[in-house]
Each structure stands twice: as structure tokens, then as C-alpha cells.
Amino acid sequence: MAERNPSDFEKEIDLRQDRRQWLKTSAVLLGASLLPPAAETSEAPPPAQSTPKAPPRHAHETRATARFFTPEQHAMVDELTETILPEDSRCGGAKAARVTDFIDKTLRETQDEEQKRTWREGLPLVDSMSRHYNGKSFVDASPEERVAILTVLSDNDRMTDLPEVRFFKDLKHLTIIGYYTSKVGIHDDLQYKGNRVLQEYTGCEDQGRAKT
Amino acid sequence: MTLDPEVDLSKTYDAVIVGSGAAGGMAAHVLTSKGMKVLLLEAGKKLDIEQELRSMEWPYDNANRGFLPPDSHSLNFNEYTIRRPPYGPGFEKSKHLYSYIGSSDYTKNIVVDERENPYSGTNYAWVRARCLGGKTNIWGRLALRLSDYDFKAKDRDGYGENWPISYSDIAPYYDKVDLYLGITGVKENLDYLPDSIFQRPTKLNCAELTLKQGLQKMGRVLTQYRAGVTSDGLKHNKYRTRCYGRGACSRKGGCDIHAAFDSPTGLIYPAMDTGNLTLRPNSTVREVTVDPATGKASGVRFIDSQTMKDYRVKARVVIVAASTLESARLLLLSKSRQHPNGLANSSGHLGHNFCEHVMGPGITGRAKDLVGKPPTLDDGRPGGFYLTRFRNLKEKHPNFIRGYGFEGGSGSTMFPRGTDARGFGAAFKEEVRRNHGAYIEMGGFGEVLSRYENHVDLDPVVKDKWGIPALRFHYKFGDNERKMCEDMKETAKEMFEAAGFEILHVSDRMLTEGWSIHELGTARMGNDPKTSVLNQFEQSHDVKNLFVVDGSAFVNASCQNPTWTIMALCWRSCDYLAEEMKKGNL
Numbered sequence: 001m002a003e004r005n006p007s008d009f010e011k012e013i014d015l016r017q018d019r020r021q022w023l024k025t026s027a028v029l030l031g032a033s034l035l036p037p038a039a040e041t042s043e044a045p046p047p048a049q050s051t052p053k054a055p056p057r058h059a060h061e062t063r064a065t066a067r068f069f070t071p072e073q074h075a076m077v078d079e080l081t082e083t084i085l086p087e088d089s090r091c092g093g094a095k096a097a098r099v100t101d102f103i104d105k106t107l108r109e110t111q112d113e114e115q116k117r118t119w120r121e122g123l124p125l126v127d128s129m130s131r132h133y134n135g136k137s138f139v140d141a142s143p144e145e146r147v148a149i150l151t152v153l154s155d156n157d158r159m160t161d162l163p164e165v166r167f168f169k170d171l172k173h174l175t176i177i178g179y180y181t182s183k184v185g186i187h188d189d190l191q192y193k194g195n196r197v198l199q200e201y202t203g204c205e206d207q208g209r210a211k212t
Numbered sequence: 213m214t215l216d217p218e219v220d221l222s223k224t225y226d227a228v229i230v231g232s233g234a235a236g237g238m239a240a241h242v243l244t245s246k247g248m249k250v251l252l253l254e255a256g257k258k259l260d261i262e263q264e265l266r267s268m269e270w271p272y273d274n275a276n277r278g279f280l281p282p283d284s285h286s287l288n289f290n291e292y293t294i295r296r297p298p299y300g301p302g303f304e305k306s307k308h309l310y311s312y313i314g315s316s317d318y319t320k321n322i323v324v325d326e327r328e329n330p331y332s333g334t335n336y337a338w339v340r341a342r343c344l345g346g347k348t349n350i351w352g353r354l355a356l357r358l359s360d361y362d363f364k365a366k367d368r369d370g371y372g373e374n375w376p377i378s379y380s381d382i383a384p385y386y387d388k389v390d391l392y393l394g395i396t397g398v399k400e401n402l403d404y405l406p407d408s409i410f411q412r413p414t415k416l417n418c419a420e421l422t423l424k425q426g427l428q429k430m431g432r433v434l435t436q437y438r439a440g441v442t443s444d445g446l447k448h449n450k451y452r453t454r455c456y457g458r459g460a461c462s463r464k465g466g467c468d469i470h471a472a473f474d475s476p477t478g479l480i481y482p483a484m485d486t487g488n489l490t491l492r493p494n495s496t497v498r499e500v501t502v503d504p505a506t507g508k509a510s511g512v513r514f515i516d517s518q519t520m521k522d523y524r525v526k527a528r529v530v531i532v533a534a535s536t537l538e539s540a541r542l543l544l545l546s547k548s549r550q551h552p553n554g555l556a557n558s559s560g561h562l563g564h565n566f567c568e569h570v571m572g573p574g575i576t577g578r579a580k581d582l583v584g585k586p587p588t589l590d591d592g593r594p595g596g597f598y599l600t601r602f603r604n605l606k607e608k609h610p611n612f613i614r615g616y617g618f619e620g621g622s623g624s625t626m627f628p629r630g631t632d633a634r635g636f637g638a639a640f641k642e643e644v645r646r647n648h649g650a651y652i653e654m655g656g657f658g659e660v661l662s663r664y665e666n667h668v669d670l671d672p673v674v675k676d677k678w679g680i681p682a683l684r685f686h687y688k689f690g691d692n693e694r695k696m697c698e699d700m701k702e703t704a705k706e707m708f709e710a711a712g713f714e715i716l717h718v719s720d721r722m723l724t725e726g727w728s729i730h731e732l733g734t735a736r737m738g739n740d741p742k743t744s745v746l747n748q749f750e751q752s753h754d755v756k757n758l759f760v761v762d763g764s765a766f767v768n769a770s771c772q773n774p775t776w777t778i779m780a781l782c783w784r785s786c787d788y789l790a791e792e793m794k795k796g797n798l
Contacts, residue, residue: 084636093641102277109282111305147637154636176631180644181271181278189645192626193589194460195268201457201592203415 022132091188102178122167228527233346235762236533237475242786256342318465333685355440362770376748394442426711437595457592540734573700574655577713582650596621620654
């Protein structure tokens with residue numbers, strides 16, 4: 001099967017059928033990729049530690065903690081999370097909420113090796129998908145092209161035997177947690193009214209919204 | 213308030229109380245107010261509770277966004293179903309392992325570490341809080357009365373036993389608890405769910421009001437959450453502030469201004485102010501000791517939970533208030549020549565007739581008229597609504613006996629509902645925003661019948677961190693519970709339909725036994741010493757100076773949440789205890 005154009009996403013995609021193709025092509029492409037290949041990562045130390053002198057990404061993170069993501073992975077996760085919850089006319093999205101930092105911390109500290117493996121394998125797999133379907137890396141893809149890739153995974157989110165599907169589910173889960181517990185999510189987006197002292201709780205009648 | 217650094221264990225106290233939760237706190241309050249010198253022993257720590265609760269903390273100011281640290285784990289439904297305590301294989305990686313309630317940074321230090329406190333036998337989600345105040349630090353706050361539909365349930369359907377008391381015996385004590393601790397709610401004049409002396413009620417939000425109106429056509433009652441929370445304040449208590457409706461009450465965790473009742477600020481600190489209460493935390497009681505000459509209780513033996521040193525203390529009266537299952541365990545552990553099967557167990561009913569509330573069936577819906585409306589403050593309340601029992605009141609249901617109620621709520625919460633929808637991207641984000649205030653949900657709480665065969669005993673092998681034999685469960689839901697749960701699902705659906713909600717999810721899956729944290733009945737009261745452990749004053753039939761004042765004393769579970777009844781019964785029993793002591797009968 002030839003590589004597909006973004007317009008092909010109009011048609012039904014058989015993920016199970018297609019992945020044989022893009023796994024094959026990815027084996028070649030990944031040689032040049034900045035992302036560590038899946039096969040090497042399951043037992044290997046975190047890539048973040050093997051990246052020479054990756055500077056602390058943010059000023060406040062001066063602790064000697066090695067980050068989970070390499071700068072390249074961080075950039076990809078930024079685009080992945082922003083694709084899950086993008087900026088819109090009301091407020092910023094996952095990037096503004098610094099969801100990638102939250103995910104990095106979670107993965108750095110978790111005792112769940114399975115979850116770490118899901119991420120180490122998932123990032124290159126999704127990048128391979130992008131190279132297969134879009135002809136470019138996930139980071140280089142346009143927002144529409146990124147949406148197209150994640151739509152394939154979302155539409156097939158019951159195929160949890162596939163590592164890229166498990167990755168998508170955890171990506172979505174952590175993005176939602178990170179975003180809706182952030183200032184952007186709580187205040188700018190949902191405009192949460194609680195967690196402040198009130199003299200009186202206003203119920204339905206007080207809001208003038210009661211149906212009689 | 214200061215703790216005695218070295219509690220005097222050489223003197224004989226008027227009473228020693230084991231456990232500092234709702235029951236132990238109430239016993240301490242009542243007895244110290246009568247001038248008795250009381251020693252209160254708590255197995256857990258005295259936590260810096262304000263530091264633990266942090267009710268107003270924003271998630272983004274918390275290192276783990278309010279969730280458990282990554283090195284800890286709290287058990288989930290599947291794990292309770294497929295794994296066996298003490299949860300060895302598969303959990304080694306977690307430094308701490310908590311019950312399902314310990315899933316937030318605000319509850320993890322309230323509940324015990326499961327591995328230090330193993331148990332065995334049938335599945336049971338046993339939630340234990342070992343710290344000053346116990347589970348009252350984080351309780352759900354729904355404070356309901358029982359009625360003669362519960363106390364005299366046998367008269368209505370022939371099942372089980374009646375309580376040795378009627379509503380009229382306990383009503384004055386419910387009043388006392390209402391006035392001393394504060395409760396919010398609305399009068400409904402229901403004979404099966406008597407009103408309390410309510411402070412200012414909370415208000416229903418729009419979806420809840422829609423449901424209430426929908427139910428009126430069906431003759432069913434939805435009322436504001438009756439919460440053990442002071443909404444007007446309590447002039448006699450300097451440790452508690454009135455509810456300011458600040459929000460985030462839906463978050464698991466307690467109330468840092470103590471508008472919600474907790475045993476330390478509601479009962480124990482005021483009791484200490486009388487000068488009659490001595491408190492010793494870190495005291496794991498392992499035996500109620502018995503005077504070999506008289507067979508009466510002489511005091512207790514306990515281990516310092518931290519130093520592991522063994523102590524004994526003497527008291528004229530021993531009051532066990534360690535929680536239903538821990539109290540049964542303690543009495544089963546207290547074997548002696550006079551009491552070979554455990555203390556207060558000549559009936560053989562100790563540990564039996566164990567009952568609770570079944571949970572699981574529930575429903576989630578959406579009020580379509582609220583979708584896309586500007587956000588409102590919906591969780592600035594200690595709870596949403598309570599939908600009262602309607603089964604087996606006037607008519608008899610063909611498939612099951614007894615009843616159930618629903619707890620529910622709706623509207624916006626700090627962490628939005630609806631993020632479990634499929635999809636992602638701009639449309640997903642917009643959907644969450646438009647819908648998160650429009651959800652309404654409720655879940656059933658049904659009476660689990662009291663059955664002799666549902667019981668606990670001591671495991672012959674497994675011991676806890678302190679070398680004390682663990683509890684072993686022989687407990688299962690029965691056919692009546694299963695049929696009741698099927699009905700809950702159907703009625704939940706018909707009621708949401710009547711309200712015109714879009715139904716998103718209906719479940720009839722029963723949660724693991726124990727999930728309600730309403731365990732009851734292991735030392736039931738009764739008039740016949742052959743079939744009950746305690747008399748109507750929660751006094752042992754066998755041992756006159758032994759009282760068991762927690763949920764163990766319940767004869768059946770009813771379907772109403774038990775905390776308020778535990779405290780009202782305890783107050784009544786302690787009044788009796790003080791009188792008997794004065795008369796020299798103990």
C-alpha cells in the first residue's frame with residue numbers, strides 16, 4: 001500500500017492493516033529520527049538522562065532532577081497535548097497550561113514502568129504514523145495533519161492491544177488531568193466560581209433560572 | 213489544646229474509651245460533661261489536621277495536583293475484586309498502599325496503610341482511619357435519622373429482629389445531637405425519615421430542582437442534603453465556624469474550618485476543656501482485661517503504636533468505640549477463662565449479623581436546558597440532594613424487602629465532569645466547557661439484610677504490624693441485595709426520564725462489599741441475651757461495666773447513613789451509664 005495523503009483520511013482507515021506498512025517504513029525513517037526507536041527504550045535508561053547537557057527547560061527547575069523527555073520529545077509532547085486541548089477563542093490550551101511539564105513530572109516520578117514504556121514506545125510510533133500518513137514528522141505536521149493522526153487513534157481507542165492506542169489513551173488522560181487542574185483550565189476555560197468565601201450559596205431560585 | 217505527654221497509667225479512670233471517632237468522641241463529651249474522669253485511647257496519630265485538610269488549596273498549588281504522590285497507590289474496584297489482602301504481589305512498588313478513599317493528597321494520611329493492617333477472607337473494601345477523629349475527618353456528612361420503619365422493621369416484614377428501642381426512645385437524643393453539633397436540611401414531615409432540628413438549609417441548583425419537580429408527580433421526595441454541618445454556627449463551640457459555602461466540598465477531604473462535623477473539634481476538644489479528659493493517641497488497644505475474681509472488665513491492655521511498648525490501664529468502665537469491625541475484633545481478642553469465646557460473647561453472636569449498605573447502581577444524566585449556560589457555583593455546599601426511600605413503605609415490593617435511597621448532586625465542580633467522553637481537540641474542549649455544569653448524577657444506598665452467617669472472626673495466621681491477629685471476613689451480599697440493586701437501576705432511570713434529563717449512563721453493578729463504609733451490627737442490641745450482645749443501652753449482657761457504643765450495636769442497617777444514629781444512641785447509653793455508676797450498679 002502506498003503512503004496516504006491527508007485527504008485520504010476522509011476514507012475509513014484500517015489501523016490494524018495500515019500499521020504493518022508504517023511500522024515497516026518507520027524502521028528506515030527512524031534511523032534519521034531524533035526520537036529514540038521503540039525497541040531500544042524498554043530496558044534502556046530514560047532518554048532524558050542520555051541526552052548530553054540538556055539545559056533545564058524552565059528557570060524554576062533548577063533541581064538536579066533529570067527530565068523524562070528530551071528537548072525533542074518535549075517539543076513533540078507540546079504539540080500532542082495542544083492537539084488534544086488546543087488554544088481557542090476563549091483561552092489558551094495545553095501549551096499555555098504547561099501540560100508537558102506536568103506529564104514530564106508524572107512520568108519522572110511514577111513507579112509504573114509500564115506507563116514509562118508506553119510513552120517511550122508511543123512517541124516514536126506516533127511520529128512514524130505522521131511520517132507515513134503526512135510525509136513529515138508530527139512536529140513538522142500542520143495542526144490539521146496532527147488532528148488526522150490522533151483521530152485514527154481516537155477512533156480505534158478500543159484496540160488497546162496496540163501500543164500506540166494505549167499511548168493515545170494515556171496521553172489524553174494526562175493532558176486532561178494536567179489541563180483541568182491548571183490555572184488556565186480552572187479559571188480561564190471553565191471559569192470556576194468556587195473555592196472562595198461566600199455569605200450565601202445561591203441556588204436555582206436566586207439565579208432567576210427556576211422553572212415554576 | 214495540649215496532650216498530656218506522659219499519661220498517668222497508675223490511676224484508675226472512671227472510664228476508658230477505645231477509639232476517638234464519632235462514637236468515642238461522643239462518649240468522651242457526655243461522660244466528661246458529667247464530671248467523670250475519662251481516658252481516651254486512639255490507635256493512630258494526632259495529625260496536624262489543618263495541614264492535612266487544606267480545603268482551599270488550588271490543585272495547581274499542590275505538588276501532585278491534589279492526587280496521590282506517584283510512589284503511593286490506592287486500591288480500585290478491580291483490585292478489590294481480584295486481589296486479596298494484604299495485597300502483597302503486584303503492589304511491591306508502591307511505598308504506601310491505601311484503601312480506595314486514600315486516593316487524594318488530602319485523605320491519604322487519614323486512612324491506614326493497608327499493608328500494616330492486613331485482613332483476610334471474602335472480598336471487602338475495608339476503609340479504616342487511624343488518627344484522632346477517625347473517619348469523621350473525611351466523612352460524607354449525610355446525617356439522617358432512623359424511624360420505626362427501621363427500629364420495628366420485623367413487625368412490618370417479619371425479617372430479622374426489632375431493635376430494643378423505638379423512635380420515641382431515641383428522638384430526644386437526636387435532638388441533642390442536632391443542637392450540639394449542628395445540622396442543615398429542610399423539614400419534610402416524613403414518618404419514615406424524621407426531620408432534625410435544622411439550621412439554615414443549603415439550596416438546590418437548577419437540575420436538582422428539575423428532578424425534584426419531576427419526582428413530585430411520582431410521589432417521591434427529593435430534599436436538600438441533610439448534612440452534619442453547621443450552617444449558622446455554634447455559639448458553644450469555639451473550634452468550629454459556620455459553613456461559608458466556599459466550594460470544593462465535592463473534593464474528597466475534610467473541612468478545615470470544621471463547619472462539617474468532625475469528632476476532634478466537635479466533641480473531643482470541648483471535652484478536654486472540661487479538664488476531665490485525658491487523651492493518649494498512638495495507643496493500639498489489644499485486649500479488654502478482665503478481673504479474674506469478678507469476671508468484670510478491669511481496663512485495657514494496649515501497645516504504643518510507635519514504640520511498640522506494652523501498657524495496661526485500669527478503669528471502672530470500659531467503653532469500646534473502635535468502629536464496628538475493630539470493636540468486634542477487640543472483643544474477640546479479649547479471651548479469658550471466664551470468657552473463652554471472647555468478651556461479651558456468651559450468645560455466640562459477637563462478630564455476626566454484620567450488615568451495611570450496598571452501593572453501585574446509579575445514573576448520570578444531563579439537563580439539556582443548562583448546556584452552554586454561564587458557569588454557576590454548584591459545589592459551595594456540603595452536598596447536593598438526598599432522594600428518600602420509597603420502597604416497602606405503604607406497598608410491598610414483590611422482589612425484595614426493605615429500602616434504599618439515593619445521594620446525588622449536579623452542576624459544576626472544580627474538576628469538570630464529562631472528560632471521559634470520547635474524542636479530543638477543539639470540539640472536545642468546547643463540549644466540556646458547555647456541558648460541565650449540566651450534569652446530574654446519583655447513586656443508591658440500600659439496606660443489606662442482617663444475617664447471622666455474615667460475620668467476622670480472627671484469622672489464625674495473619675497478624676498486623678503490631679502482632680495482633682487480623683480480622684477474617686465471611687461476608688457476602690445476598691439475593692435480596694441483588695434484586696434491590698436491579699430495582700435501583702430501573703427506578704433511577706424512570707426518575708431521570710420523568711425529569712426530562714438526557715440519560716448518559718446507568719449502572720447496576722454492585723460495588724465491592726464494604727464500599728459504603730457503613731459497616732454495622734457485629735454486636736447487636738436486643739432484649740434476649742441469647743441472641744444479642746448488648747442491651748438497649750449498648751451495655752454488654754454478660755459484663756455490666758462494658759459498653760460498645762459504635763455501629764456494632766445496630767440491629768439492622770436501615771438504608772439511612774448511620775453516623776447521626778451512632779451518636780444519638782451513644783449519648784443515650786452514656787446518660788444511662790452515668791446514672792448506673794452513680795447508683796453503684798457497675
